Each structure stands twice: as structure tokens, then as C-alpha cells.
Amino acid sequence: MRKVRPKNLDLTTVKFPITAIASIAHRISGIIVFVALAIFLTLLNSSLSSETDFNRVMGYVDNFFIGFVLWAALTGLAYHAVFGIRHMIQDMGYWEELESASFSAKIGFIITAILSILAGVLVW
Template sequence: MRKERPKNLDLSTVKFPITAIASILHRVSGIIVFIALAIFLILLNCSLSSAEDFQRVQGYLDMFIVEFIFWGALTGLAYHAVFGIRHMIQDLGHWEELDSASLSAKVGFGITVVLSILAGILVW
């Protein structure tokens, strides 16, 4: 016999816990870091090919959109590093309870905000 279960496909009505948000954003930040690495390697390759290309890449670095991409990449890297350390600590058996996991996620978000501000100061 087939039971009809209610279906809720509207994710905007679902309230995710902070630990789920942290885990999802950790995966997203990994993708951002991977894409940023490709961009940085392309710029490095271009800058090493000739003196004219080096000057051209240096000119790119003065553009706001490129600075914003650098800031976003550094923020993604900071987030991925902070929450990667958090995940490794959880793998060791710590911060597995809901209260301590929520607290460690909040602390991780705070550390990431501080590192993001520092990255903004570094870039601009």
C-alpha cells in the first residue's frame, strides 16, 4: 500500500540550523577557491610570458572588479580554512553535540568576518 506523504518543495519555508548553513557554505567556498585558483594561475601564466604582459596584468590589478574578485577569493579561502579546521576538530570527536556545534559555527562565522575585513584592508 502506498502512503501519500506531504511534500514541501519550497526551500524558502524550511528553517535550516546554523550548522547546516555552515556546512553548505563550506562546500560553496571550496568551489569558489577552486575557481579562484584557476583565475590566479591564468594571471600568473600571463604575467610570466613577457614584460608587456606583466604590465598588462599589473594594470588589471588596479581595476575595482579585479580587486573585488581578489577580496572574494581571499574571503572564500578564509572561510574554507576556518570551517575546514572546525570539521577536522569534529572528526576528532569534539563539538558534535548540537549546542557546541552551533557555538563553534557562530565562532567560525565571527572569525571569518574578521579575516574578511583584514583581506579587504590588504586588497584596498
């Protein structure tokens, strides 16, 4: 006999723990890094073609939208790197309990925020 269980399909009412948010955001940052790699390689290829193309690419960086995209890509890369290291430490058997995993996720968010600010200083 099948049990009738209540179903909550409204994901806006679900309270995710910080470890779940960190894990989901790590996957999203991986996608951002993958897309940013294509952008960075295209800009690198263009800048290495000739001196005029290099100056044109440098002119792109002065555009606010392009600067914002570069900042977002660098922030995504920083997040992915910080939380990738966190995941590797967890794979070695540390920070596996909920308390220590939550604490390490909070520290990871703080480190990423600092690196994001530094990336903003670098871009602008």
C-alpha cells in the same frame, strides 16, 4: 500500504540550522576556491612572462571589478580554510553535539568576517 505524508517542496519556508548553512556554504566556498585557483594561476603565469606582462597584470588589480573578484576569492579561501579546520576538529570527535557545533559555526563565521575585512584592506 504506503503512508501519505505531507510534502513541503518550497525550500524558502524551511528554516535551516546554522550548522547546515555552514556546511552548505563550505561546499560553495570549495567551488569558489577551485575557480579562483584557475584565475590566480593565469595571473601568475602572465606576470612571470615578462616585465611588461607583469605591469599589465598589476594594472588589472587597480580595476575595481578585478579587485572585487580577488577579495571574493580570498574571502572564499579564508572561509574554506576556517571551516575545513572546524570539520577536522569535528572528525576528531569534538564539537559534535548540536550546541557546541552551533557555537563553533558562529565562531567560524566571526573569524571569517575578520579575515574578509583584512582581505579587503589587502586588496584595496
